[in-house]
Structure formats: structure tokens, C-alpha cells
Amino acid sequence: MRRDIFQAIADPTRRSIIALIAIRAMTPNAIAANFDTTRQAISKHLRILTECELVRQEQQGREIFYSLEIERLKEIDIWIDQYRQLWEKRFNQLDHVLSTIKQQKNEE
């Protein structure tokens, strides 16, 4: 079963879980309280997030606290960056066009 960070963030519930535990570590029960689903379903999502190391767990008595491994999200950032360069380049070209028009206007 191939786990992929892109696949991990594809599910809206998992993105919500990420948002929740980004603030502070939470237990499965506490997380599940925010959703209209069972704790077991949340546990499954947490397992997927753990498998691709987006989440780390810390046992504390009978509770397990899950927190976000934020560094892993950089992988997404690196992917998007190549396209960010493209759209910024395009924006700069437009910017150049606009300033050229402005210049021509001033020279009239």
C-alpha cells in the first residue's frame, strides 16, 4: 500500500485533522468530537497520516496524543514552488507590459 503525502492531504477530513492538531496535540477522541463520524474512522485517518509521517504520536498513560509533523508539509511546498515561479514570472511579464504602456503614455 503506497502512502503518499499528496494522497494524505487529498481527503478533506484529513486536512481538517491537520488543521486541528497544528495548534496542539490531541487524542483521537478529542479529534473525533469535531466530526460527525466515529472515533475508529478518525483512527484510520490518523494511521494514514502517521504512515506518511505527517503526524507523530506520543503515548501518555492510556491516551495517545497526535501532533503535526509540520516539516513534512515542505514536500508539498517544494512541489508547488516550481509552479509559483511560473506564475510569478507571468505576473512580472504583465507588470513589465503595464509599465511599458505607462512609460509610452508619459512620453506622449
Next chain:
Amino acid sequence: MRRDIFQAIADPTRRSIIALIAIRAMTPNAIAANFDTTRQAISKHLRILTECELVRQEQQGREIFYSLEIERLKEIDIWIDQYRQLWEKRFNQLDHVLSTIKQQKNEE
């Protein structure tokens, strides 16, 4: 059928298609030539990418050229940005700790 940009980029083949047509518009056949799969399968991926407006098509005779709607990727960028702020904050805190240690060292 709920189409979502996060779901669209979850598939590795679709990410490859995005990378291909980011450079220049391409036809389904030309795209499919880069993969070990049928044109029809690529067409399905293109339909999904089109449905969430990540891709636009331009008919030219009997050919259809697909190109990337790069602005749509900003949605991913906006999502990742909130976490980027978190990890940069964390990095700055670490940076602060390091410079404090350095300072204490100098004061010895």
C-alpha cells in the same frame, strides 16, 4: 461527484500531466505518448483536471490542446501558506535560541 483540486493533484499521473502541459499546450495523444497507458485513461485524467479548472482546452480542428491554468494552483499555495508561517515561526524561535546561546558564550 465532488471535484476538488487536492484530489486532482493526489494522483501521480495527473501531477505528471500537469508538469508536461505547464511548458506548452498538448493534445491527449501527445500526452499519452509519455505514459505506459492508453489515451482514454489520459482523457479521463484530463476530464478530472478540467472539471476542477486546473486545465483549459482549446479545440483546433480535430485536435484538442490542453494547457495548465496555473492560477488555480494558488489555492494549494494558500492552503500551505498557513503552515509555512508555522514552520518559519518555529525556525525563527530556534534561531533565537541559538543566538541567545551564542551571546551567553560571548559573555563568559
Next chain:
DNA sequence: TATAAACGCAACTATTCGGTTTCGCAAATA
């Protein structure tokens, strides 16, 4: 010590997904 709480795991189910094959249509070409 008996009970309750917190959790992971396994079995099961309905749905979605990625792929193929087959088809029909429109445009280019022989």
C-alpha cells in the same frame, strides 16, 4: 477487584477510482 474509559485492530460493506475495451462522431486525407 470490578468497572469504565481510551485506544488499535480486524472483518465487513458500499462507493470511488484508475484502468481497459468498445463505440460513435467529426475532421483530415487518399
Next chain:
DNA sequence: TATTTGCGAAACCGAATAGTTGCGTTTATA
């Protein structure tokens, strides 16, 4: 005009997915 080419749509299939229910285990509590 007959044939080839480029394409999307539909039917179908196996695998993966997201969810449920029902366990068993460990830890806390009455």
C-alpha cells in the same frame, strides 16, 4: 467518396477507499 485519425463517452472490471460494527488490551477509577 472512402478511409484514417483524433477525440470523448459509455460499459465494464479489479483494487483501493472511507466508513461501520465488533472485538481485545491496557490504563484509570469507583
